[in-house]
Amino acid sequence: MDRIYTDDFLSKNTLYIQGIVCEIADATYTKRWGGGQVSKSEILHYTNDNKKATIIGDLTKYQNLPKDYLDCLICTFTLNFIDDYQKAIEGIYSMLKTGGAALITVAGLIQISRYDYQRWGDYHRFTDMGIKNAFSKVFGEDNIEVSTYGNVLSAIAELQGICAEELTREEVFYHDEDYQVVICIKALKK
16 A cells, blocks of 8 residues: 555655655665656665665764755655654755755554564654654744545555555545555655
């Protein structure tokens, strides 16, 4: 479920995927949605064992990351795995140029990721209210838009490992704000 919701969110925000774009771990979404608008693609990874990474660093220790550098940062399902996510939001803000955009997704209702849990931790599940508050503290309330995806059926499907292709488009995209499977944030640095 989470990937189909992420694709929908990013497809609505392709205008911002331009210039120097950085994505966490790989450049899948940068390539898919940025196209010819991207002048340079960067990949940020926490450790140097990712050979595709062009920037090695920790969003919570952003003093060691490029400052005022990016036109866009795509960060999908990463903040759930960072203990001090508020500091990571500050890191995202620091890396963006003025006028830059952060396109973020976080999990609301989702199972624990054993892969991440065993490597760096799996700390948080969010609500639109909580993530809006966190981003407002850094970007300012007027500079963020938060949207949610999900419903009881897609939440159950996510937890049971049922893929989006097994449901109808109407079932996947029916919106019920009480079942926030994926929460999306567009944050602009002004």
